[in-house]
Amino acid sequence: MGDLRIVHPITVPSGRVPATDVVPALQGLVNAVVAAAEANGTRDGKSISCRKGCGACCRQLVPVSRTEGERLLALVKTLPGERRERLGERFAAAEAIIGQAGLADHAGRSDRELSLAYFALGIPCPFLDDESCSIHPDRPLVCREYLVTSPAELCAGPSQEGVTPVAVPKVSMAARGLQGESDDWFPLALLMKWGKTRPRSDRRRTGPEWVQSFLKNIAAK
Template sequence: MVDSGQVSATLRLSVGEIRLAHPMTVPAGAVPATAVVPALQGLVNAVVEAAEQRARDMGKAVSCRKGCGACCRQLVPISRTEGERLLAVIEALPEERRAAVRARFAEAEATLARAGLGDVLLDPEKRAGKTDRELSAAYFALALPCPFLEEESCSIHPERPLVCREYLVTSPAELCAGPNQEGVAPLAVPKFSSSARKLQDDADTWFPLALLTAWSRTRSADRVMRTGPDWVQRFLRQLGSK
């Protein structure tokens, strides 16, 4: 259905044990990829809710709660598309809050540089010789809070990255702070977030959320425009290619 420049449809998906019929609304005309991020956020939310329900049916419960910010000290890989949207989120903040967030990003960048991780995490070629586990462990050892973390809670929760939405645990929350994540039981959720990495680029590209402002200084100025349905179809094709 097309209404006021937007297209609505029901997306039917079957991923593993999850069956989903999810309504989506996206711009009908040519837009940048960032314009369909809200629709992708809604889709991931629906997938996660279905995974949570399946866990409850099996007698398990998600233990994540507001104020438990251990996972907000993990390496959070985000896509170019989400990075561009988050930069706009920062710019839309009131001046005082925007300055505080930017200061925290600058502090995170300096911390990663001192640890010898800054250039490595921003350059895919320098990451080539290291496994994701090695990079994640080195990052987590720094106990570096996400620049959006305030009072142990996400200050941009409605706009949080897709990968953050997908990460929930059914084990005791206190285990998440352990250096080796021993005993942590993540909820089984299909990882739609990785499909966003190829939304604008053919390569599987990502960078750490904590280096968002550092990435912004060297990001590509290319601005591809597609219709909302075309962006969604491109996203879904990445799901099917896994």
């Protein structure tokens, strides 16, 4: 991938499974790409400034694919009732703010325009607890790809001026369209709203077939 050479073993179910079952394998693959990019990007002595307890970037728009959305909805269902309730309140609050700002529908806006308008709303990700990710091992692929070497305080600035992200290939985008749907995504903060109207599918393929599709999507993006 670009300057990076990634050698990474992938273990997936051999039987026919829903796409959500291969998400852990895709997370491992993205982790491997990020680790290689991090090693590459810090060769000149720069170090990653992202730290536990800094959740500035968790107020950005986090685009999530359908497959990841389904996996996250299943994860939320397994959480204790109290935590689910708290999450439900946070998602409802985020949904209201996004709706009032007219950002629930992202059609017709450039990515940059949408990202800045969203960030200006200052909505903390509903999964953010005490400025740390409460679902860190299960966080979306795109969250794994965001690392910076610039001072952490710059990430909280309204225009992100001076922020220096590590150049990480955006492998997460290959999860879009994995189930043959249109190449769509939604903001993570609208997960619950999306969950109520999401297109249903019982499509099953073998684990290796899902991974091959993902790899083909990487090449096509």
